Amino acid sequence: MQVDLQGRVAVVTGAAQGIGRSIAEALARNGALVTVSDVQEAKGRATAKELGLNAVFRRCDVSDAAQVRELFAAVAAEHGRIDIAVNNAGINTDKPEERVTVDQYPDETWRRILSVDLDGTFYCCKAAAAQMVKQRSGVIVNIASIAGVVPLRLQVGFVAAKAGVIRMTEAMACELGPMGVRVNCVSPGSTLVEGTRQLFYNNKELAQRLVSFIPQGRPGETDEIAAAVLYLVSDAGSYVNGHNLIVDGGWTCGFSRDF
Numbered sequence: 001m002q003v004d005l006q007g008r009v010a011v012v013t014g015a016a017q018g019i020g021r022s023i024a025e026a027l028a029r030n031g032a033l034v035t036v037s038d039v040q041e042a043k044g045r046a047t048a049k050e051l052g053l054n055a056v057f058r059r060c061d062v063s064d065a066a067q068v069r070e071l072f073a074a075v076a077a078e079h080g081r082i083d084i085a086v087n088n089a090g091i092n093t094d095k096p097e098e099r100v101t102v103d104q105y106p107d108e109t110w111r112r113i114l115s116v117d118l119d120g121t122f123y124c125c126k127a128a129a130a131q132m133v134k135q136r137s138g139v140i141v142n143i144a145s146i147a148g149v150v151p152l153r154l155q156v157g158f159v160a161a162k163a164g165v166i167r168m169t170e171a172m173a174c175e176l177g178p179m180g181v182r183v184n185c186v187s188p189g190s191t192l193v194e195g196t197r198q199l200f201y202n203n204k205e206l207a208q209r210l211v212s213f214i215p216q217g218r219p220g221e222t223d224e225i226a227a228a229v230l231y232l233v234s235d236a237g238s239y240v241n242g243h244n245l246i247v248d249g250g251w252t253c254g255f256s257r258d259f
């Protein structure tokens with residue numbers, strides 16, 4: 001997919017690898033000046049280098065409000081503006097002792113996931129909005145999940161965080177629309193990244209069971225999530241505000257298995 005983002009200033013969190021990396025790559029390829037941000041310093045730097053002249057790396061732990069403020073202030077100071085913020089950094093857990101029903105769900109797991117997936121997204125939106133409102137322009141895209149649309153069992157923290165991201169996105173769209181700022185989110189379904197390969201897709205039986213829930217019969221590719229983000233941040237999406245764009249091969253549209 002090709003759009004014109006020539007000279008637009010963009011920040012992508014959690015961009016060292018996975019979906020965030022593909023988003024950063026797509027933005028840079030279409031002309032944006034991209035700040036690749038992540039807690040993983042070496043990997044983040046390597047990613048920015050591979051993306052070429054249009055990308056730089058800045059370390060930031062999104063669960064730390066002060067670090068987030070510093071990140072967005074540094075980008076604004078460098079370029080004088082921020083046009084695009086993609087708040088993608090997120091975590092979940094694959095530990096069996098943390099994939100449990102709510103009565104046993106560890107408080108620590110709840111706090112850890114919420115602090116990155118919900119608090120972190122809030123801090124990033126707040127810092128991006130502060131600059132964008134000044135400019136009277138800008139686009140924010142939050143990466144949520146289908147788990148925030150249709151709850152998955154044994155992941156109550158992740159489900160709550162992502163549902164919060166979707167509602168928060170809508171609330172911010174109402175607030176910031178009059179100030180020239182659009183806020184949307186993308187909810188990926190099961191997408192091929194290192195984590196999901198280890199968890200499901202390297203195991204043929206598990207993989208088959210999982211994709212049997214997906215009408216398109218396969219997991220998503222990170223580029224397919226990046227394409228949705230590209231649409232929302234580009235001028236093609238200029239009248240789209242407060243939307244949750246689900247990219248899940250049809251998983252959440254109904255029951256795809258026979259009774």
Ligand SMILES: NC(=O)c1ccc[n+]([C@@H]2O[C@H](COP(=O)([O-])OP(=O)(O)OC[C@H]3O[C@@H](n4cnc5c(N)ncnc54)[C@H](O)[C@@H]3O)[C@@H](O)[C@H]2O)c1
Nearest residue numbers: 014016017018019039061062088089090145188190191193
């Ligand atoms: N892969 C999927 O199937 C899937 C499905 C639905 C939603 N998502 C969402 O997509 C986003 C990207 O996930 P992914 O699959 O690429 O995972 P990933 O683990 O490959 O990438 C996440 C990145 O975020 C970074 N990160 C983690 N904690 C951070 C923090 N506190 N501050 C800054 N960066 C941090 C990690 O270092 C990593 O580079 C997440 O928000 C995730 O919830 C993924």
